[in-house]
Amino acid sequence: MRGIALNATLAAVKIAGGVIGNTYALIADGVESLVDIFSSALVWAGLRVAVRPPDDNHPYGHGKAESLAGLAVALFMLFAAGWIGWHSVHEIRTPHHAPHWGTLPLLAGIIGVKYAFSRKLVEVGREAGSTSLGIEAWHHLADALTSAAAFIGIAIAVWGGAGYESADDWAALAACLVIAINGVTLARRALDDVMDVAVPREFETQIRATAAAVPGVRGLEKCRIRKSGLQHIVDIHVEVDGRLSVHEGHRIAGAVKHALLASPHRVSDVLVHIEPAAE
Template sequence: MQERYQNLRIAEKGVILSMLAYIFLAALKVIVGQLADSATLIADGANNITDILSSLAIIYGLRLARRPPDEHHQYGHWKAETIATFATSLVMLATGGSVIYSSIKQMLTGQENTPGIYSLFVGIISAIIMLWIYFHNARLAKKIKSASLLAIAKDTRNDAWTSIGTSLTIIAANFKLPQIDNLVAMLIGGLILKTAYHILSDSAFALSDGFDDDLLDQYIAAVEKIPQVEKVHNIQGRTYGANIYVDIIIWVDPQMTVRESHHVTEKVESLLRRKFTVYDTDVHVEPWDVDYEPLQPNELNSGY
């Protein structure tokens, strides 16, 4: 348990690192974008501002998730991390829409911007910083199995590619192709929306107790290799933050004693914890029945 709380603290440090970089880069891009008359650079800076808000929400969620179980949250507060991720995706959706709206408005009014060439260096510096932070946080997220830190890392990677696109746009605009600036600003807005959608769908899937079927298949295959397990009758999985909870029903020899069946459940729990880092497993044992025929979906809903 202490290790998992420590992982939340490690994830928080990674998010803080990203947030500090976003604060610096957002200020730099907005200021230089105004001076250089670059809609793309300003849009890129606006994207970083949403990243700051997202980071703050994630930090709050990580701290709330560290609270121990209480009377009203007997499974703990782990889902606070996922709720914070869901909330940040909504902010990103609003920002992406705003960027696209502003770009279309400028194009329809015939505004053409030729950003100063010195703004190019801001885009290059930003891309280098973002790529470094991405590799750092992605490696850290994989190590501690933090979904929220991995989401922040992926967003940082998108920011790096966005900054590269901004740099290319500034070069093109200075070669008398100023409308490209607004077009790429729209693409940046679209990228914000795309990232927000993926984060929104993933967090909503987790909050609704969705679970990866492929993982369940892996659990079943591993458990059925235990000699005393005749068959996995049913299995369900859910997540609380980075923690995986599994409910599983196994069939065993009907002649097995209570003590022996208890040892089998311990083997199942140990296997899933050791091989798949499952946080908690609830194993239910039933006698193996070779003549058992599972109900079909239409029979389950027949009302009998």
């Protein structure tokens, strides 16, 4: 909700500053902030759905909603890059007056605010293990990048004088390319979560170590882990003494499941397969 309020405020400031200061780059930056409002709302809605507990229709929970929200934000980044790029080309081809120097301190403040907010979201997303929050942080950073490009372009147009009126539009066009590249990268990251890509090897090693430390576990065979929203679902094959009773094997399986659920690795569900250890 803070991101939505911040984007609404910045959008109003940017558009007003762009109209008064005669710079399309700042107006386009403000329009992107309006798009950011919708993307922030998507992330917020996705997280609210993702934390819902499993039900009859969703036995593995609703975690994928978080990844889908992240994918939607990445797509909006690509849309914003295309929209601003198209209008930047139009402004470059259309003669216009140079922007006013007063837009420079305004942009400097906007860049600082967006960068600080982006870094805060990066930390929150990393602590929560949230893909959509991480993508939203990059979205805010992309917005700061667009503002920085506009700052450079406006500065060149102001100090360059006649013949440099479209410098801010060229700067906005260059920023669009960077935003588009980031959008593609972040879309792939969200798709990895949707497609249940393998977790990092280091994380799997930690899960295996937690299971292997349970008394009665002789070894581990397969270990499959998939990320679902902010949590992980584990499917693990545990080797025990083949001469144990079914009851004792079941007890060890329960202990492994409890150990993983109680671990700090954000595990929401565990399926343990018991295998006889090799003699």
